[in-house]
Amino acid sequence: MIRVQNLVKKFADFTAVNDISFQVLRGEIFAFLGPNGAGKTTTIKMLTTLLPPTSGSLELNGLDPTRQANEVRRQFGIVFQDPSLDGDLTAAENLELHGVLYHVPRKERRERAQMLLKLFELWDRKDTQVKKFSGGMKRRLEIARGFLHTPKILFLDEPTLGLDPQSRNQLWTHVKRLNETEQVTVFLTTHYMEEADRVAQRIAVIDHGKIVAIGTSQELRQRTNTESLEEAFLTLTGTTIRDETANSSDQLRQMVQMWRR
Amino acid sequence: MHAIFILWLREVKKYTRSRAQIVASLGQPLLYLLVLGFGLGPVFQKAGYGSYLQFVAPGVIGMTVLFTSVFSGIALLFDRQFGFLKETLVAPVPRIRIMIGRTLGGATVAALQGTLIFVVCMIAGFRPTRLALIPLGFLFMLLIAIVFAAFGTAIGSGLQDMQGFQLVMNFLVLPIFFLSGALYRLDNLPKVLSVFTRVDPLSYGVDGLRGALTGVSQFGVVTNLTVLACIAVVLLVFGAWRFSKIEI
Numbered sequence: 388m389i390r391v392q393n394l395v396k397k398f399a400d401f402t403a404v405n406d407i408s409f410q411v412l413r414g415e416i417f418a419f420l421g422p423n424g425a426g427k428t429t430t431i432k433m434l435t436t437l438l439p440p441t442s443g444s445l446e447l448n449g450l451d452p453t454r455q456a457n458e459v460r461r462q463f464g465i466v467f468q469d470p471s472l473d474g475d476l477t478a479a480e481n482l483e484l485h486g487v488l489y490h491v492p493r494k495e496r497r498e499r500a501q502m503l504l505k506l507f508e509l510w511d512r513k514d515t516q517v518k519k520f521s522g523g524m525k526r527r528l529e530i531a532r533g534f535l536h537t538p539k540i541l542f543l544d545e546p547t548l549g550l551d552p553q554s555r556n557q558l559w560t561h562v563k564r565l566n567e568t569e570q571v572t573v574f575l576t577t578h579y580m581e582e583a584d585r586v587a588q589r590i591a592v593i594d595h596g597k598i599v600a601i602g603t604s605q606e607l608r609q610r611t612n613t614e615s616l617e618e619a620f621l622t623l624t625g626t627t628i629r630d631e632t633a634n635s636s637d638q639l640r641q642m643v644q645m646w647r648r
Numbered sequence: 649m650h651a652i653f654i655l656w657l658r659e660v661k662k663y664t665r666s667r668a669q670i671v672a673s674l675g676q677p678l679l680y681l682l683v684l685g686f687g688l689g690p691v692f693q694k695a696g697y698g699s700y701l702q703f704v705a706p707g708v709i710g711m712t713v714l715f716t717s718v719f720s721g722i723a724l725l726f727d728r729q730f731g732f733l734k735e736t737l738v739a740p741v742p743r744i745r746i747m748i749g750r751t752l753g754g755a756t757v758a759a760l761q762g763t764l765i766f767v768v769c770m771i772a773g774f775r776p777t778r779l780a781l782i783p784l785g786f787l788f789m790l791l792i793a794i795v796f797a798a799f800g801t802a803i804g805s806g807l808q809d810m811q812g813f814q815l816v817m818n819f820l821v822l823p824i825f826f827l828s829g830a831l832y833r834l835d836n837l838p839k840v841l842s843v844f845t846r847v848d849p850l851s852y853g854v855d856g857l858r859g860a861l862t863g864v865s866q867f868g869v870v871t872n873l874t875v876l877a878c879i880a881v882v883l884l885v886f887g888a889w890r891f892s893k894i895e896i
Contacts, residue, residue, distance in 0.1 A: 432896070435738050436738065437734070437737065437738060437895070437896050438895060438896075457740045457741075457742070458740070460738055460739060460740035461740045463738075465738055467731060467734055467735075469730055469731045469734075470730060470731055471730075471731030471732055471733075471734050471735040472731070472732065472735075473658065473662075473732045475661070475662045475665055475666070476658065476661065476662075480661070483654075484654050484655075484658060485735070485739075487650050487651060487653075487654040488651055488654070488735075488736065488739035488740070488741050489739060489740060490650075490740065516665075
């Protein structure tokens with residue numbers, strides 16, 4: 388479903404993704420783990436046509452994101468690290484807008500929106516402006532939105548960041564269910580190892596732009612001689628803390644948080 | 649087509665839902681209208697130019713449309729990191745349609761805001777001289793709105809943070825306003841200033857509005873319409889090009 392070969396992305400003097408190759412199978416839940424700044428989000432951006440790769444080849448459902456951007460965009464849904472809803476619009480309007488942008492016919496748009504809002508327990512609040520939603524509700528709505536146009540692949544970039552255990556648990560239950568009923572391939576990143584352990588069939592660990600290990604949770608634990616995935620992860624990537632310098636988007640994020648109080 | 653419409657609708661919905669913001673945005677034009685209008689009125693009258701309120705009202709309407717439309721383009725900056733922009737950029741819709749939808753939406757909002765100020769001016773005592781020419785006034789409002797919404801989009805596409813925004817406000821938008829003849833007559837100006845006022849697109853918008861609403865025009869309707877329409881096309885193309893280059 389996803390095929391990545393010798394993928395490289397360089398920014399000026401910094402190599403964010405350094406010659407990685409992997410494959411994700413149809414219907415699989417695949418976890419992409421790594422410390423901050425390891426290259427996870429950059430890889431997702433390249434797969435989702437937001438960034439052109441420096442070199443290497445990409446394939447999504449047989450299509451090339453660099454040359455067939457519009458066709459590729461119909462194939463996937465994505466939940467970004469940062470929220471990407473419009474807070475002034477209601478839940479239903481956010482879904483409607485998404486459906487129109489993805490060319491979902493009106494009747495199907497309404498039916499799927501209703502089905503997904505009910506599944507993610509947001510139906511009662513469908514006419515509430517999204518800015519009045521809690522963090523968990525926003526995330527649920529974003530994931531519901533990602534499924535609206537029946538994508539073949541769903542990208543989830545740290546979807547559970549900042550959620551309480553209840554919301555996280557519920558979110559993964561829904562994702563697993565839709566993965567089974569609609570045969571959606573799921574490509575996810577997270578910092579919570581137990582989540583990856585629970586939902587993902589295969590896991591890739593990336594560090595400093597390189598894939599250091601790939602396999603099932605069990606294989607990773609055996610390879611590193613550890614008891615848990617968390618220990619395996621620390622063995623593979625070391626214990627040094629990666630401090631990223633704050634860039635302009637972090638500053639903006641802080642400012643908007645201040646304004647929203 | 650649907651994509652353009654839904655993005656246009658989004659801008660209009662956002663506007664009609666932010667009541668507090670609508671009221672707040674009336675503050676600045678009201679100050680210009682009332683404080684300058686009545687404060688400079690006697691001097692203007694003495695100089696033999698008639699009522700300053702009649703003169704400045706079209707300028708204040710033009711200013712409102714300018715600020716609102718530039719802001720709508722620069723709102724890209726907010727949509728950029730907190731995300732809504734990404735949602736539209738990964739959608740299977742050519743970027744030009746996204747840009748057109750946003751820009752037309754922003755222009756519509758700016759024209760609505762201009763209409764609101766037009767009503768406020770009427771309440772303050774402004775009187776259009778010929779009712780039949782009011783639709784022409786709205787056409788000029790819309791043209792100013794499109795020119796500067798596209799201008800805002802072109803600038804917003806490259807902005808990364810709020811410092812950049814301040815720079816744009818102080819070195820581009822405010823000069824465009826002050827050099828446009830919104831507040832003073834453009835004849836008998838020093839040579840250098842006169843050149844600047846001639847290259848300012850808003851000069852033609854304000855002059856067009858003034859011509860339509862009060863019957864006094866310096867450049868003439870045809871010149872105003874032609875210049876604005878050409879600039880609108882150029883800026884739409886430029887804005888679309890800049891928008892297509894956005895990387896997140």
